[in-house]
Amino acid sequence: MIKNDLFLRALKGEPVERPPVWMMRQAGRYLPEFMAIREKYDFFTRCQTPELASEITVQPIRRYGMDAAILFSDILVVPQAMNIQVEMKPGVGPWLPEPIRSQKDVDRVVVPDVTQALGYVMEAVKATKELLCDEVPLIGFAGSPWTILCYCVQGQGSKNFDKAKEFCFTQPLAAHTLLQKITDTTIAYLKEKVAAGVNAVQIFDSWGGMLSPEDYQEFSWKYIQQIIDTLTPLVPVIAFGKGCWFALEEMAKSKAAALGVDWTVSPKVARELTGHSITLQGNFDPVRLLSPPAVIKEMVTRMIDDFGKDRYIVNLGHGILPHVPTDHAKAFIDAVKDYAPA
């Protein structure tokens, strides 16, 4: 059904002629055509207007021809739908004016009817599927419950999310209640996305690496697993945990179709930690996209050699940076398309 099914085949672990490639945050600020839309519409307008979200989603595919599209949206639309106010403050980023700090705050959080509260996302999925004409698969995504909790409690981005961790460590019951509410919402949300047409989903655990291995199991992985277990019969699930190298061995035992890794894990170590058994995705250092294009090409080729062309999806180890030149992004994608084994 999907014409270019490299990405879906890699998720199944099937042999491919070359690995598929996409980039985290590929629909974003490094693209002039994105900036043109961004000048006219604010962040949540872009997320909530299916015509805009779908147009933004396909922009990088048109320009570079990645092997998968990822829906333009934000992980914080989920807490927003749960009765938690989320704003985007220019120069600050996510801003939650009433952060959650107590059981009473948690009690006010709702598990919404996602078809109502997040219906605009499903409309965006449908609009995107039309624009894509089955050329490449569409990825839907959600933040991990722990990462969502981080923002809900901290109230904004942070170097160490100390308030979020303090909340978990001093009020674990309230924290677990909140995590379960986020998990339930996320599961319903992703199921709806699948029904609307996404071909795979990715869980972003951007802040899992702030936790010790033990705390990670308790406050993050346990909930990601619920999501994987519920979604896997419906769709392949990719679990990406930034800084979560210490949990890779455990994660590889899950039903996830693939695991995302960041650039602190070498391909060799990533394969060893995951028992050479699961599809891996990553892990180019986003700042390395500022290297000269010839260096990018050489590094990408070596990265594929090191991961191996099968059971592998080429990606960055985190989101693309806004000031990456467009021809450097092109060098990254082209290096994969031109890949020939050493």
Next chain:
Amino acid sequence: MIKNDLFLRALKGEPVERPPVWMMRQAGRYLPEFMAIREKYDFFTRCQTPELASEITVQPIRRYGMDAAILFSDILVVPQAMNIQVEMKPGVGPWLPEPIRSQKDVDRVVVPDVTQALGYVMEAVKATKELLCDEVPLIGFAGSPWTILCYCVQGQGSKNFDKAKEFCFTQPLAAHTLLQKITDTTIAYLKEKVAAGVNAVQIFDSWGGMLSPEDYQEFSWKYIQQIIDTLTPLVPVIAFGKGCWFALEEMAKSKAAALGVDWTVSPKVARELTGHSITLQGNFDPVRLLSPPAVIKEMVTRMIDDFGKDRYIVNLGHGILPHVPTDHAKAFIDAVKDYAPA
């Protein structure tokens, strides 16, 4: 000569009745007596006035009786001495009004005569040694060259130090020239500290974990090794790399007396990665000091059981947070002093 030599014995790998304990940033903002001094004198006045620096250094020893003191100072006194302007902006932290972005900028950086430019630190060491009366050893420290470069190029703290990495990736020759200048200054600086009386030194590589394993070797570890190789005949050297789990195997092969680890590395994995051969230091999650004191005690006891009481120095995995209650810090120290093997 030093009455309590637990810390020095652990650094030599000698068996001890219980592991020694100190805390990164133990002379700091969680202490009311520190805050009283902080209200009267600004940051660099505190660093540059030997009476203040030495008084601040011994404050935590008086209150808690840690097994080692660490000189109150800052890693950024080194670039300051190298003709790079460094300020402390309230609410922002380190602020360098003229960040280094080119070879021309690097050319303006000097390798100073440290006895002149940093003589005040040596005076602080001597004043502290007098106050300590040989009760416990005194640790001197420096930032790793890479971590110092991070601030010099970025101009301030950062989530990802993208500008610092971009500088290294796009102007590697200029970056290496700067790294070598910082290394030369740091070696001269630490030698002087040893001459002034410190009993051990620690290298803080706070931002090494931002790099890929390969880039870490090129831009960070290579220079830390120069420092270790030159200082080791004079004094035991501790290398602490936050987020540098991926380099532990390599680091364990160096002449460092001990390696610091953060809380993302379990004791078991840390021992495995370092071949059970070197003294390890760490790795309590600083935010876990906000847990109830009984939980802290139980967790510290388990941490010692897991690392083993020998070749081990109890510490946090990063600096203590300003809002930790003093009785929680006490619970941490007391748990080590009361340690009895399981």
